[in-house]
């Protein structure tokens with residue numbers, strides 16, 4: 001295989017890369033404009049968008065509320081990453097990495113900033129003492145899969161999803177490379193879920209909440225429109241797990257928060273009360 005591209009001695013940013021996210025990419029970190037974040041009344045302020053990484057946290061918060069934990073009431077503010085909202089001075093002060101989701105816990109003084117979706121799940125699980133197994137051995141299994149997800153999903157999102165769905169052209173080499181890895185991951189999950197109801201065994205946990213928005217949505221045909229391409233029917237245990245979790249009310253509620261695309265009944269652009277979700281879900285055709 002030959003390549004027509006010869007990298008220069010020193011890479012510079014003047015080349016137009018193209019693709020869906022090209023306009024927001026720059027090789028520098030830090031705030032790009034001055035703007036404070038909005039603040040609601042609840043103890044937890046979430047700054048996010050309903051991508052799989054964003055869904056992790058809204059599903060977690062809805063699970064906590066479903067367990068009757070009223071201290072988990074939250075305001076979910078929309079951060080439009082395509083418009084560069086993640087580069088405002090306010091957002092960068094909460095998450096210097098400029099990526100959604102980011103959480104501010106105002107129930108403690110001084111308020112605590114939490115970023116990295118996996119860490120937000122762990123922070124909430126520890127704060128409220130749920131959705132993370134108590135038994136040390138089972139907790140370790142949950143943490144194994146949580147960390148696995150945080151390390152693996154970028155191959156699915158930034159690798160497979162980028163080149164299959166977002167890149168300006170269909171390039172065979174990266175699609176083959178990341179499809180190979182994605183299918184290996186799907187096989188891994190399928191094998192594990194053949195013998196386990198949930199990722200940590202019998203107990204639904206933050207490992208499932210982190211993994212479902214990526215691999216669950218993928219095998220249910222709700223991510224990158226790639227279910228047929230990846231032949232998801234060959235991962236029946238993973239599909240069983242994905243379907244079972246998708247039936248949870250908290251998942252159906254959390255997955256539509258900070259979402260401004262899709263069907264009308266899937267778009268809760270901002271969430272400030274349970275009613276914001278109820279009203280949108282009521283539009284769902286029966």
Ligand SMILES: N[C@@H](CCC(=O)N[C@@H](CS)C(=O)NCC(=O)O)C(=O)O
Nearest residue numbers: 051053081098099100101116117118
């Ligand atoms: N490791 C981070 C990844 C977060 C992430 O990649 N967020 C994406 C959306 S899913 C984002 O904010 N992208 C905006 C950008 O790259 O400028 C986490 O798990 O929180």
